[in-house]
Amino acid sequence: MSGFFYGCAMRTVWWEPGAVCLIDQTKLPHTRETVRCTTVAETATAITNMIVRGAPAIGITAAYGMVIAAEAAAASDSVDLIGELAAAKTTLDAARPTAVNLRWATDRMLALAHALHERTPTAELIERLLSEAHAIRDEDEAMCYAIGEWGAQLLPEGANVLTHCNAGGLATAGYGTALAPIKTAHTQGKQVHVFVDETRPFLQGARLTTWELQDAGIPQTLITDSMAGYFMRQGSIDCIIVGADRIVANGDVANKIGTYSLAVLAQAHNIPFYVAAPTSTIDLSMASGDDIPIEQRDPREVMYLGGQLLAPEGVQAAHPAFDVTPHTLIKAIITEHGIIEPPFETNIRQIMQQPASSDEPSAAPAGS
């Protein structure tokens, strides 16, 4: 398995002529299958069904989905390319409502098409859209490395870090968000050990995060989500790092269900709670986390595992896929532009106005 993910050409999301290709993350770690999406509908379904998941990775997937839409419009000699792209954006955006990177990426693709379409031949426009999607992917990877550099500063030698879900290479173009500081610290030669929440119901922690950490050679302990409080009370956890699906203006964060409980427990034990995410996750259009739509998924995803019914027939279940962590429980937000500390409202706005040239980590984190 060593080198499987980073050593070869294999990526989470990649483009082949006419198709966006995805590792089927519902099958990992035991089965490696590729899903090829050749239509917008297939791409949206793959996002809804969590073939690809993780806010940055679904943003990249949707960007390629917009290329598919442009190619389909060209092939059918459509006179309304922009209209068809707007329709594709609507379909893709609806695939998962909570993460904002998805619509951030489709917005960016549609804006480029708008800017170019009147003076650009269709074939060239498609070429430019594909370059833009590649750019979104490449920028994401660069952002992850920058998050790693910033975040590694927060990890002391010998740190025991708890993480939830998978905000790693499989959730992004590569390297990850929450896992980036851990990987960078490890690369820098620091001793780091990770407690991995298994993350029911999809078990992204047990299936994906463990696999990535194993590949990176980072020591880890898999636990059930219910054990996190026990280990915090034992003094076994030095900090928590999670990813984010959406960060709003006041610093409230939507992330995988269970994140909020961890933040409450972290506060009760005086353990720093960090969120790591690229600035494409920040949505200044919303004032507070109360405004974030929480995706309610099929309850059968709670009741079944690997096709096996866990509970008696006929039981009712609930499946909110995300929760909102209020900014008051967050110690800092680690972005590619630096570490944002409270007051979040002010410091988030400040970091969002920074020119791209300030991306390089320096001695003093921005916003601190």
Add this chain to the structure above:
Amino acid sequence: MSGFFYGCAMRTVWWEPGAVCLIDQTKLPHTRETVRCTTVAETATAITNMIVRGAPAIGITAAYGMVIAAEAAAASDSVDLIGELAAAKTTLDAARPTAVNLRWATDRMLALAHALHERTPTAELIERLLSEAHAIRDEDEAMCYAIGEWGAQLLPEGANVLTHCNAGGLATAGYGTALAPIKTAHTQGKQVHVFVDETRPFLQGARLTTWELQDAGIPQTLITDSMAGYFMRQGSIDCIIVGADRIVANGDVANKIGTYSLAVLAQAHNIPFYVAAPTSTIDLSMASGDDIPIEQRDPREVMYLGGQLLAPEGVQAAHPAFDVTPHTLIKAIITEHGIIEPPFETNIRQIMQQPASSDEPSAAPAGS
């Protein structure tokens, strides 16, 4: 399924000549199998492997295990019946270290044998031991009903109650501890709805509590353990009731892993957190929860489900089976003798000194 459990002769633990019989709780709800234990070793293994689980139910099982030990000693013409019973007690007590009801029951059986053996023929002694084991079972059932009466007073009309693990009929001689107030309130005609934590890794909530509530006709919603905080923040949960494996002198409570996290979350949301348990669960020999041994079970129980490996090969996992909730997070302890409120240290000692005749619930809860 209706009436399956309470309507027929089926019980969690029952005696047949020469054997203690158990419903195999690792196979529920889809498969109903009986395990017959005819030796002390088999009985201890069934307890360790969680064929039977729940502090009161393993106490009853161990009491019958002591009868098996006495019969085996008689059959082999042993001259040292007490020595053999003491050895059986050691084996049974070691089967699971956290719950105190187990050794409470074996203590009681051994004490009876001590009191009788010099002036009682062996056949009659075995008869008396069997009667004592039956008495432990019957008293447990009566205690559960009394807990139900006391606890139902705490549930308002329309209550939404969260519970964790299974502290129901399957964890006791019948009826349950944490589920007893819910069942009694329902029988009294109150509207009650239960949020059932699935309770990883053994899924006692998903498999057993749902099944019992379905049988009782009580509305419920199954959730993953990580969702409890989300529903508390939504204002969907009015109170939490859990069972206990051991309650010590200061009121600290050992219970299924994940209980502590719920108690911290309950406090953060100002939601009352109740523990329901018979007084046989109270261990005055320990001053605080720090003294309670926490069973560390096989990590493979976290990594595998239904024989299926959830994580990559070679991953390390941890499996503390219980945690300790400090008494400061507990609103009240519901026992068969009444509701114990803070200060727990004083009120627990007081309730433990009450004569048996005060068991009947009356208007004013004891200890309040």
